[in-house]
Amino acid sequence: xxxxxxxxxxxxxxxxxxxxxxxxxxxxxxxxxxxxxxxxxxxxxxxxxxxxxxxxxxxxxxxxxxxxxxxxxxxxxxxxxxxxxxxxxxxxxxxxxxxxxxxxxxxxxxxxxxxxxxxxxxxxxxxxxxxxxxxxxxxxxxxxxxxxxxxxxxxxxxxxxxxxxxxxxxxxxxxxxxxxxxxxxxxxxxxxxxxxxxxxxxxxxxxxxxxxxxxxxxxxxxxxxxxxxxxxxxxxxxxxxxxxxxxxxxxxxxxxx
Amino acid sequence: xxxxxxxxxxxxxxxxxxxxxxxxxxxxxxxxxxxxxxxxxxxxxxxxxxxxxxxxxxxxxxxxxxxxxxxxxxxxxxxxxxxxxx
Numbered sequence: 001x002x003x004x005x006x007x008x009x010x011x012x013x014x015x016x017x018x019x020x021x022x023x024x025x026x027x028x029x030x031x032x033x034x035x036x037x038x039x040x041x042x043x044x045x046x047x048x049x050x051x052x053x054x055x056x057x058x059x060x061x062x063x064x065x066x067x068x069x070x071x072x073x074x075x076x077x078x079x080x081x082x083x084x085x086x087x088x089x090x091x092x093x094x095x096x097x098x099x100x101x102x103x104x105x106x107x108x109x110x111x112x113x114x115x116x117x118x119x120x121x122x123x124x125x126x127x128x129x130x131x132x133x134x135x136x137x138x139x140x141x142x143x144x145x146x147x148x149x150x151x152x153x154x155x156x157x158x159x160x161x162x163x164x165x166x167x168x169x170x171x172x173x174x175x176x177x178x179x180x181x182x183x184x185x186x187x188x189x190x191x192x193x194x195x196x197x198x199x200x201x202x203x204x205x206x207x208x209x210x211x212x213x214x215x216x217x218x219x220x221x222x223x224x225x226x227x228x229x230x231x232x233x234x235x236x237x238x239x240x241x242x243x244x245x246x247x248x249x250x251x252x253x254x255x256x257x
Numbered sequence: 258x259x260x261x262x263x264x265x266x267x268x269x270x271x272x273x274x275x276x277x278x279x280x281x282x283x284x285x286x287x288x289x290x291x292x293x294x295x296x297x298x299x300x301x302x303x304x305x306x307x308x309x310x311x312x313x314x315x316x317x318x319x320x321x322x323x324x325x326x327x328x329x330x331x332x333x334x335x336x337x338x339x340x341x342x343x
Contacts, residue, residue, distance in 0.1 A: 178292025180316070180330065184299050184338040221299055 164244075167236060171222075176229025185225075188218055193248075193257075200251045208249070215245060284310040284318060293320050293330055300340040302328065319343070 171177075177185070192214055199207045219241055226234035247253040284290070290307045297304040297320070304322035311319045317331035327343040 178288060178295060180292045180332075180338055181295040181299065183332060183336070184296045187337045188299070225295060 164240075164247075167233075167240060170230075170233050170236075174226065174230045174233055176233070177225045181225060185218075185222060188221075192218060196248050196254060200254060211248075212245070215248065219244075284312050289318075290320075293318055296330055296338055297322070297328060297340050300338075302326075302340050302342065304328070 172182070192211070195207070195211055195214065199211055219237070223234050223238055226237065247257065290310055293310055294304060294307045297307065303324060304320075304326055306323040307320045308323050309321045313319055313329075314331075317329070319327070319329050321327050329339075329341040329343055331339055331341070333339050
């Protein structure tokens, strides 16, 4: 019996000792009145949490919820209001950073596409050399085109307008314009010359713009008739446009016509 | 016989005159048509293109345009080209 009593006593002592071991949390739970079991871990962690930066606490809590996921939901919320509020807040803050880094991982992929252009540009460094010749060719082409084209049209026209007699004869002889058309053009030229006579008599400068318009229209008709059948004469007539106008406007030169 | 020969001769002459007069009046020369087209355009009249021209006299044509309009193109005694709508 004594042995049994001893065993029982030992068992009771052991139970009590265990009970004492488990009780300490309860006095600690005085801070957290609501939860018994969850409280112990939070207080133990909460003191650790404040000193440590939120970034470190979050992973710990993230790991713990997996353990006490069903138990802590209430405890942390109430205990945390003091300490954890920053923690949960930190958790979402830290979580996004994690989410960001993961997207950041794809961005590296994105930079890769962006990188290709540079790589292409680097690899295309020879290409630029190929492009530059093209551009140089393009740039050179206009220059060469402008250089020859500019002198050619200007040179012959200046020679042609001086010889009005030959222009008139060429207009009479050209086959690009029919007889009726030539006669009709002569009629219109005569009408224009008559208007110029009136202009020089009246010296009304307001007529000049109208005369210029009529002159341009008549010359346009002549050019349209000549451009297909006698392009050389059309070019010479076109180049002598201003010289002819100068003769028509100048009273002295006009009298000598 | 003499009467018959006279009749035949007169008929032949008339046929020659008629045959000669027909082609002479029609101006199918493309150069003339183009010239008349240009004249009408120079006068500012709507035509488009002269498709047929009939010569009515010296420097006198009756023309039909592609758009259906008809004109008389001639040179008056003053030496001016006139486009007259018909």
